[in-house]
Amino acid sequence: MDTDDDGDGVLTKNENYNGGTPANDDTDGDGKPDYLDTDDDGDGKLSKNERNDPNGDGSPADAVDGDGDGKPDYLDANDTDGPRRPGWRRPDQSAGSHIGH
Numbered sequence: 465m466d467t468d469d470d471g472d473g474v475l476t477k478n479e480n481y482n483g484g485t486p487a488n489d490d491t492d493g494d495g496k497p498d499y500l501d502t503d504d505d506g507d508g509k510l511s512k513n514e515r516n517d518p519n520g521d522g523s524p525a526d527a528v529d530g531d532g533d534g535k536p537d538y539l540d541a542n543d544t545d546g547p548r549r550p551g552w553r554r555p556d557q558s559a560g561s562h563i564g565h
């Protein structure tokens with residue numbers, strides 16, 4: 465086992481969230497355990513790009529929870545639905561006139 469098997473910056477020993485072995489932690493349920501998954505929450509953004517370890521110590525203790533829902537962004541498939549909604553953008557609803565008259 466590598467110290468950081470997926471190279472996302474969080475050490476494998478720290479990608480164990482349920483107290484068991486890292487192999488049975490699969491946040492997004494894609495069949496790839498988090499310690500081998502470069503995109504832990506399956507939102508299409510690499511974990512290392514989701515501020516999973518800002519201070520670079522290999523521990524996600526300082527991972528950023530941008531929307532304030534208690535889940536760090538890199539484990540939060542919907543990281544804009546919390547109370548803080550940092551990057552909240554309303555879906556584009558300006559699709560022109562949808563009601564005829």
Ligand SMILES: [Ca+2]
Binds near residue numbers: 469470473474476499
């Ligand atoms: Ca890792």
Ligand SMILES: [Ca+2]
Binds near residue numbers: 494498
């Ligand atoms: Ca996974």
Ligand SMILES: [Ca+2]
Binds near residue numbers: 503505506508510511
């Ligand atoms: Ca992700």
Ligand SMILES: [Ca+2]
Binds near residue numbers: 530536542543
């Ligand atoms: Ca969050």
